[in-house]
Amino acid sequence: xxxxxxxxxxxxxxxxxxxxxxxxxxxxxxxxxxxxxxxxxxxxxxxxxxxxxxxxxxxxxxxxxxxxxxxxxxxxxxxxxxxxxxxxxxxxxxxxxxxxxxxxxxxxxxxxxxxxxxxxxxxxxxxxxxxxxxxxxxxxxxxxxxxxxxxxxxxxxxxxxxxxxxxxxxxxxxxxxxxxxxxxxxxxxxxxxxxxxxxxxxxxxxxxxxxxxxxxxxxxxxxxxxxxxxxxxxxxxxxx
Amino acid sequence: xxxxxxxxxxxxxxxxxxxxxxxxxxxxxxxxxxxxxxxxxxxxxxxxxxxxxxxxxxxxxxxxxxxxxxxxxxxxxxxxxxxxxxxxxxxxxxxxxxxxxxxxxxxxxxxxxxx
Numbered sequence: 001x002x003x004x005x006x007x008x009x010x011x012x013x014x015x016x017x018x019x020x021x022x023x024x025x026x027x028x029x030x031x032x033x034x035x036x037x038x039x040x041x042x043x044x045x046x047x048x049x050x051x052x053x054x055x056x057x058x059x060x061x062x063x064x065x066x067x068x069x070x071x072x073x074x075x076x077x078x079x080x081x082x083x084x085x086x087x088x089x090x091x092x093x094x095x096x097x098x099x100x101x102x103x104x105x106x107x108x109x110x111x112x113x114x115x116x117x118x119x120x121x122x123x124x125x126x127x128x129x130x131x132x133x134x135x136x137x138x139x140x141x142x143x144x145x146x147x148x149x150x151x152x153x154x155x156x157x158x159x160x161x162x163x164x165x166x167x168x169x170x171x172x173x174x175x176x177x178x179x180x181x182x183x184x185x186x187x188x189x190x191x192x193x194x195x196x197x198x199x200x201x202x203x204x205x206x207x208x209x210x211x212x213x214x215x216x217x218x219x220x221x222x223x224x225x226x227x228x229x230x231x232x233x234x235x236x237x238x239x240x
Numbered sequence: 241x242x243x244x245x246x247x248x249x250x251x252x253x254x255x256x257x258x259x260x261x262x263x264x265x266x267x268x269x270x271x272x273x274x275x276x277x278x279x280x281x282x283x284x285x286x287x288x289x290x291x292x293x294x295x296x297x298x299x300x301x302x303x304x305x306x307x308x309x310x311x312x313x314x315x316x317x318x319x320x321x322x323x324x325x326x327x328x329x330x331x332x333x334x335x336x337x338x339x340x341x342x343x344x345x346x347x348x349x350x351x352x353x354x355x
Contacts, residue, residue: 065243065247067246068243068244068245068246068247069246069247070243070247093242093243093247094242094243156243157243157247159243159248162242162243205256206252206256206320206323206324207252207253207256208250208252208253208332209247209248209250209252209253211252211332212250212252212253213247221323221332225323225324225325228324229324229325
């Protein structure tokens with residue numbers, strides 16, 4: 001393939017207010033967007049702020065907005081996204097910008113806590129292991145949602161978060177759904193009460209941007225739909 | 241930072257826009273609908289005049305758009321209910337296509353009945 005040797009990259013500089021700065025980066029084979037950003041920081045402008053850790057799609061720290069869409073940059077090949085050898089890299093939407101490409105993820109993770117995203121065990125160390133058959137229906141439901149790496153792509157893509165800053169967001173609700181389906185967990189009454197509020201699962205309008213953009217191909221929309229049903233059943237039974 | 245069109249350009253978002261816009265337009269049409277029905281209360285002649293007026297080709301065309309809006313809103317609503325209440329499968333996009341198909345079919349049937 002006769003790729004043009006240079007890539008024109010517009011990178012967001014500044015905080016909430018700022019501007020795009022253009023860089024010329026050598027175009028390489030199998031180059032990822034994270035490679036491009038790293039090249040800029042190492043060779044063109046050492047003051048560029050961005051965040052990454054594992055580089056292999058496990059840690060969820062390198063998500064950015066690439067050509068208008070939230071993506072994990074370490075696993076996004078330039079080939080796939082750079083039409084006409086142009087890239088635009090910006091920080092994630094719906095989160096406060098610390099500087100350049102770095103956002104403050106605190107609101108995102110605070111909402112995991114508000115959605116009771118922590119496992120609440122019911123057994124003691126004296127008890128035997130809980131035995132959960134791999135093909136149990138609840139185990140399968142939890143499995144379908146468990147691989148979230150907390151990158152914030154869904155949260156950044158969600159319009160409901162933009163409309164209602166209190167909305168818990170797809171990732172926190174997805175996490176709550178995995179715990180609702182964890183037969184060992186004892187905190188579901190409080191969890192369902194926490195996620196059934198005005199800023200919880202019922203606020204979702206099923207726009208499905210989270211499902212469309214999730215780099216792990218999870219479907220937070222499916223998890224939220226499950227929570228809506230679970231909350232409804234709990235309310236009918238007088239549980240919440 | 242706020243997201244723009246590029247972040248929203250996917251089929252499910254378009255389905256949301258169609259559902260929302262058709263709902264708003266249908267709500268705006270409702271007063272006209274009730275007004276037309278209300279004509280019957282004032283006697284047969286008034287309603288008859290209105291119904292004859294509504295036989296004009298342009299009005300019929302507008303009615304076809306109305307049928308399309310209704311079908312789109314209905315099919316979109318059924319799609320949402322299926323997504324939210326039935327066990328989840330990987331056929332959300334097929335549902336979208338089905339909703340669009342039902343909408344077009346309803347519009348075409350109405351048009352065929354006209355000519």
